[in-house]
Amino acid sequence: MNYGPLIFLGIFFTMSLSWLGLVLGPNLQLGKQAPEQNEKTGALYPQTRSGLAQQGAQIYRENGCFYCHSQQVGPKGFSSDFERGWGERRTVAADYLFDQPVMAGSQRIGPDLANVGLRQLGDNFLLLHIYNSQITAPDGKKSNMPSYPYLFEKRKIGRAVSVDALKLPEKFASEPGYEIVPRQEARALVAYLRSLKANAPLFELPSLTPSTNVVEETTNAPAATDTNAAQPSATNSTPK
Amino acid sequence: MSSSTQQSCDGSPTAANSELLSSKEIDASCRFPVFVFFISAAIWFLVSSVLGLIVSIKLHSPNFLAGCEWLTYGRIRPAQLDAMVYGFAAQAAFGVTLWLFCRLGRTRLFAPGVLLLAAKLWNIGIAIGTAGILAGHSTGFEWLEYPRYASPILFVAYALIGIWAVLTFHARRQQQLFPTQWYLLAALFWFAWIYTAANMLLICAPVRGVVQICVTAWYASNLLNVWLSAIGVGVIFYFIPKLTNRPLHSYYLALFAFWGIALFGGWGFLNVNAPLPSWIPSLSAVLGTIMILPVICVALNVRGTMAGYKSAVPSPILNLIRFGAFSFVVAQLMNVVAVIRPLNEILAFTYFTSTQTHWLLLGFFASVMFGAIYYIAPLILNVDPPAAKKIRLHSMVLIAGVIIYGVALSIGGIVQGINLNNSQVAFIDVVKGTFPFLHASTIGSLLILIAGLMLLLNLLSLGCRAGCGCFKNSKKSEVRS
Numbered sequence: 203m204n205y206g207p208l209i210f211l212g213i214f215f216t217m218s219l220s221w222l223g224l225v226l227g228p229n230l231q232l233g234k235q236a237p238e239q240n241e242k243t244g245a246l247y248p249q250t251r252s253g254l255a256q257q258g259a260q261i262y263r264e265n266g267c268f269y270c271h272s273q274q275v276g277p278k279g280f281s282s283d284f285e286r287g288w289g290e291r292r293t294v295a296a297d298y299l300f301d302q303p304v305m306a307g308s309q310r311i312g313p314d315l316a317n318v319g320l321r322q323l324g325d326n327f328l329l330l331h332i333y334n335s336q337i338t339a340p341d342g343k344k345s346n347m348p349s350y351p352y353l354f355e356k357r358k359i360g361r362a363v364s365v366d367a368l369k370l371p372e373k374f375a376s377e378p379g380y381e382i383v384p385r386q387e388a389r390a391l392v393a394y395l396r397s398l399k400a401n402a403p404l405f406e407l408p409s410l411t412p413s414t415n416v417v418e419e420t421t422n423a424p425a426a427t428d429t430n431a432a433q434p435s436a437t438n439s440t441p442k
Numbered sequence: 443m444s445s446s447t448q449q450s451c452d453g454s455p456t457a458a459n460s461e462l463l464s465s466k467e468i469d470a471s472c473r474f475p476v477f478v479f480f481i482s483a484a485i486w487f488l489v490s491s492v493l494g495l496i497v498s499i500k501l502h503s504p505n506f507l508a509g510c511e512w513l514t515y516g517r518i519r520p521a522q523l524d525a526m527v528y529g530f531a532a533q534a535a536f537g538v539t540l541w542l543f544c545r546l547g548r549t550r551l552f553a554p555g556v557l558l559l560a561a562k563l564w565n566i567g568i569a570i571g572t573a574g575i576l577a578g579h580s581t582g583f584e585w586l587e588y589p590r591y592a593s594p595i596l597f598v599a600y601a602l603i604g605i606w607a608v609l610t611f612h613a614r615r616q617q618q619l620f621p622t623q624w625y626l627l628a629a630l631f632w633f634a635w636i637y638t639a640a641n642m643l644l645i646c647a648p649v650r651g652v653v654q655i656c657v658t659a660w661y662a663s664n665l666l667n668v669w670l671s672a673i674g675v676g677v678i679f680y681f682i683p684k685l686t687n688r689p690l691h692s693y694y695l696a697l698f699a700f701w702g703i704a705l706f707g708g709w710g711f712l713n714v715n716a717p718l719p720s721w722i723p724s725l726s727a728v729l730g731t732i733m734i735l736p737v738i739c740v741a742l743n744v745r746g747t748m749a750g751y752k753s754a755v756p757s758p759i760l761n762l763i764r765f766g767a768f769s770f771v772v773a774q775l776m777n778v779v780a781v782i783r784p785l786n787e788i789l790a791f792t793y794f795t796s797t798q799t800h801w802l803l804l805g806f807f808a809s810v811m812f813g814a815i816y817y818i819a820p821l822i823l824n825v826d827p828p829a830a831k832k833i834r835l836h837s838m839v840l841i842a843g844v845i846i847y848g849v850a851l852s853i854g855g856i857v858q859g860i861n862l863n864n865s866q867v868a869f870i871d872v873v874k875g876t877f878p879f880l881h882a883s884t885i886g887s888l889l890i891l892i893a894g895l896m897l898l899l900n901l902l903s904l905g906c907r908a909g910c911g912c913f914k915n916s917k918k919s920e921v922r923s
Contacts, residue, residue, distance in 0.1 A: 220708030264578035266516020285865030303582035
């Protein structure tokens with residue numbers, strides 16, 4: 203008797219088991235997940251990101267930020283995620299509901315970014331960090347994050363320094379007469395980073411004590427990109 | 443049964459076969475497509491290892507080539523890995539599979555022109571895909587970064603190659619199967635299925651939210667731990683008996699390893715705390731851990747076949763393949779270790795996990811394929827094999843590179859993990875702690891690059907010699923006529 207087809211089916215079924223368990227199973231459970239309403243506040247979670255932040259997510263993908271930065275926080279008591287201030291609770295499925303693609307990452311060559319939007323870093327700090335991370339590395343230590351000068355424009359200063367020019371410390375200042383201005387891509391990326399907040403209280407994580415401003419913070423409101431429209435800084439080198 | 447299961451690798455032709463083919467005829471029928479696959483594989487290995495060297499330098503000196511949009515870390519890293527898997531590993535596998543199907547089935551490769559076309563398409567697909575990643579069009583899914591305009595080309599090319607390989611298998615005249623054929627045939631079907639399923643579920647009609655994490659993990663582990671592992675192990679089981687001129691130690695261990703890899707290799711090796719319902723990472727970890735069984739079977743079978751083997755002239759090809767088998771065990775054990783809960787706490791997100799891939803792709807798969815290519819290429823070209831000295835030098839460079847890189851970053855990853863878990867160590871100091879290991883790994887990357895260059899040069903010189911030989915022969919016949 204010819205057992206060929208039988209063996210073939212057997213092999214195929216054996217190999218398909220991992221598909222049943224790891225793809226079909228999770229998809230049956232989570233594939234139709236929808237935003238949930240918080241019983242106390244009535245707010246829906248998660249919310250879609252602002253248009254600018256969505257553009258930023260694509261910049262994040264194009265430049266492969268997720269090859270060094272994870273976006274997932276473990277539960278309290280496991281590893282040092284909480285002690286490092288990377289999150290107020292563990293991340294769960296709902297936090298990624300509207301992400302396309304989901305960029306949870308698998309490496310921590312850089313710090314976790316699941317809650318970078320909660321860290322009150324300020325637009326100027328984030329822009330400087332993206333422009334050249336050596337500027338923002340603590341205590342002048344060496345960071346191994348690449349710099350992304352191509353997300354910025356170096357242009358001749360016209361009548362006055364632009365309001366959105368980077369406020370570079372002297373050591374990193376561009377040549378006199380020029381200023382560094384973030385391109386649209388850099389602004390979008392910062393808006394995306396500021397929208398990264400996985401802290402909404404959820405039904406499956408009831409132990410969390412919600413902070414007073416939770417509602418406000420979970421709306422993923424478009425990050426105000428004009429916050430660095432502060433006065434042109436004196437540190438910026440001006441033509442003499 | 444036992445006599446047939448212990449058959450020699452060449453599968454002695456039975457009396458039922460009306461027409462007997464000599465090995466020489468079979469090899470000649472494979473010449474063009476298999477050699478084209480080998481040369482393309484060598485070129486992509488070189489491309490990938492150049493990118494790998496840049497990646498390795500950038501990790502400790504971020505100012506290296508900084509500011510070039512196309513060469514930023516987040517783009518060359520996936521370009522490097524994808525070129526290694528789809529450019530080198532897949533094409534080397536195609537070449538070796540086709541040759542083995544012909545040799546073990548005692549049949550000719552028919553219509554090689556179609557395979558040449560498929561090889562061209564596949565290479566165009568990889569080139570477009572790599573350029574796409576460097577231009578920033580990556581899909582954002584690890585191991586599946588080729589943009590959606592490159593995948594269909596790869597798909598068509600693979601369909602042609604796969605159909606041809608299956609037809610070649612079907613046309614075999616030697617009905618008895620050697621375990622290698624099981625591995626290679628299953629791998630052929632398996633890649634078609636995982637590549638289609640993953641593209642459908644992630645790119646054509648994306649699943650929602652974190653299910654994407656599951657699908658990506660499923661695809662990655664099937665790609666590396668089932669597809670590539672099955673091919674590599676199958677080839678090991680062919681070459682170790684072949685080169686030592688002994689029967690395979692145990693047919694049943696080989697089959698058990700086959701079922702084990704098929705059943706337990708594809709369970710994702712997910713992080714314990716991935717943002718998923720906890721049954722998913724638990725299932726993944728438990729079943730992934732059982733992968734240790736087939737790995738032990740492979741190790742026992744290689745050991746058993748080699749037991750007591752001593753040769754006056756140690757074959758450098760055998761060394762490469764043995765090192766490949768050793769690296770397979772290392773890589774799979776690293777995988778298993780990293781999903782055990784207390785160890786996962788330390789090792790997740792560190793260089794340890796990415797170095798596991800290095801052991802699997804370079805230590806295991808590349809070594810085995812290099813050995814196979816050195817064995818097969820002279821046969822199909824009908825020229826003398828390269829001097830043993832040349833192959834030995836090459837294998838030593840490759841093995842040294844793999845070990846330096848692999849050991850440095852495995853230990854570096856453990857140090858990084860311990861520091862990461864200690865919240866007293868500031869993050870910037872965690873980074874600082876990895877620099878010595880990253881510097882060491884650059885030396886390994888450089889050696890791997892040199893090994894890639896040597897492979898390409900050796901293959902080209904073989905090709906030239908074959909070309910000259912053809913030329914001389916044709917001249918001779920002209921003179922005679």
